[in-house]
Amino acid sequence: MAVEAVSEILGRIRAELPGLRLLTDETDRESYRSDEASYLKSQLPMAVALPESADQVSAIVRLAAEHRTPIVPRGTGTGLSGASGGIEGAITVAFTRMNRILEIDRANMVAVVQPGVINADLKAAVAKEGLFYPPDPASFEMCSIGGNIGTNAGGLCCVKYGVTRDSVLGLEVVLADGSVIRTGGRNVKDVAGYALTHLFVGSQGTLGLVTEATLRLRPAPPPKATLLAFFADTDGAGDAVERITAAGLVPCTLELMDRITIRAVNDAFHLELPDAAALLLIESDLPGVAAEGELDAASAAAEAAGAVEQVRATNAMEADGLRQARRLALRAMEKLGATRMEDVGAPRSKLVELLNVINRVVAERGLNCGTFGHAGDGNLHPTFWWQRGDAEAEARVTAACEELYRAAIDLGGTVTGEHGIGVARLPFLELQRGPGAVRVMRQIKSALDPLNLLNPGRAI
Template structure:
């Protein structure tokens, strides 16, 4: 009997035995009840298989051993971080090795002169941010799940966050990587220097590749000097269109806020219902702007005037850090509050040009009415990245169908407005069809060609992206 014809128990035993030859016993999990807990991330409507085994390596050499074993036995490997993703990109496939990198969680170096940090992939974003802050430095990318998500996952999805309007996304802070390839070889890309243009930019190629080209085992990250404490302004509007007009005025005026976030009336109502924050029920849209400049009060005053010119019904600037944090609390509670509306949410991630932000929000409102659903919109308004959030009852088949249809219509609307199907959550399983529509057949052909160069056996996170 060949290996491919071997009985499942025999095949699993062979796989486990080979993995244990290079991994400690507590790093190889085969109990089905345990492995099932690693099957999927936080996305809805994304199929997930049953992993054969979960491995939790602690060293680069152990990762190499896993990949050599996988190549020898032709077993697919699904890399995972904290599984906070929202596109099914970390979902297991049947019979795969789930390669969880959460145990590789060391900060190896913080260098204030070169302004870099060298970290393993399992380091939690918030842990890194606090550690570099003790050196007067700042790691800007701050996804909403920053208290849980890992740097490896952030790199895999090229994630963003609230501060992107001023500081940019993860890709702009990844200088170099150590990557274990599908066959177990170790490759280094990029640099530790501020500049460097030697050859193709393979570092950027891996950022956003969702674990489909190699396993990131070490990252060199750029840091910035820690900015002053930001102050926040909240502006209420009688329409989403007026709030989006204010966003356009702020950006056209040359202002560089450290944060510019928008919540529509549905989101404001959900936050009020859950947290009793006392936000005015008449608010159709709430815009939050922040500055971490040397004179934030002056900047807030200028932006407040622009908001009033756009029709703001009330503008409330914070006087200090504590008041600023209170204003931001509503935004941080948005997704949790929307989930409480019907029990389950499907979070979209459509990014459009800032000038079309109002059109996107109006379109989402029409789609919500058409499908008789609650859909709240929160947005990183400063960069046009919106998160329309479909609230539905997963136990209701008809409502689930309408939720999926509305999700697809929102992505179609985003493309129609000149946008993209994902600004920071990635493609994963959820948006494979939509990526094909966005980049076209030639683009997909080139993407698959790159995949074949790095992973000719299609072992790394198969079935994702395309």
């Protein structure tokens, strides 16, 4: 963008919004260059706006539209698909200052929040009222509700409580021309017109900027009972998940870590998890003795699948530690080199096949990879690492990921279970969804954002 054009749009924003924090210094903008998918080529945004109200967001978007300037909405930048990284010549709108919980409405079991609220802060605030906000990405202490809505984030308890979409009842959204709409609200049942709320959830900032969300709460569940099952091969772990699912059990956590991941977590955080080929973390939050009953049934399924050892957490601290170990898996791998975390999924009855494909691709290509993830949802995160700067190794990882995407699609699965298409998986969207479905997505995009200014080149 020409220097004069940049100074004209920024000048107009400053004139119309004198109170707005607008970062233009190169060092400041650097922090907004990429998200957590740092292996992707990133660009420096022209400016970063940190609005404090929907009115400010609306004015920024309106002025940007007048100047044909793209906008990148951003939460806290923990996304893993490149969708909140900077775009040259674009303004990044980061929601970190819009971080207020506006209301906890007990009568309707909803919370109304600004998009910059950190997931963990919302959980803690509603817990004080005996309530529960389920969406639980492993990054919950860092990521924002707006980002969770942008990605339709998953996490550790989706197997029982669903993904972010299942907890969003209504939104306030700034559209591409700066106008503001409301979708949904506090009604549990509401089928008036198209389901616009759910159209925006998971749209990765390409259809509108969320400035407020009405979220569904639940009564706080009882403390969890926790079981760890260890296996001599990943087939056994996958088989156990398939058996648990087929038995009609719905544990609140059903997570997998393979041997490489267990070792990385042990090394990075000085833990002493046994050196098995795979482990499953299985939890129940049913009331009273029902929790132990559910774990007994899961344990029987694990044994039938060949578990070599099973242990139960003896207290809440031990259980929290195990859950935290799983949450830290990506951070543990990052200590080994540059990383690329993948996000493939398959129907749960095909988990063993998905694990086998991952193991085969990694072995045949001689790559470093640890696999962990939300096995109960059929969603795995094979995470590759290589020496920083080794372009040849990185190219081999890219080729392996492309093979995994094709294999997941062949299994009736998905190239992304929860992180989103973003930039990372763009060429594979049509392969998974088909040209007809992608054409409809493009029509929706151009109806809502005819100038293609909202997060262009991401998601579709």
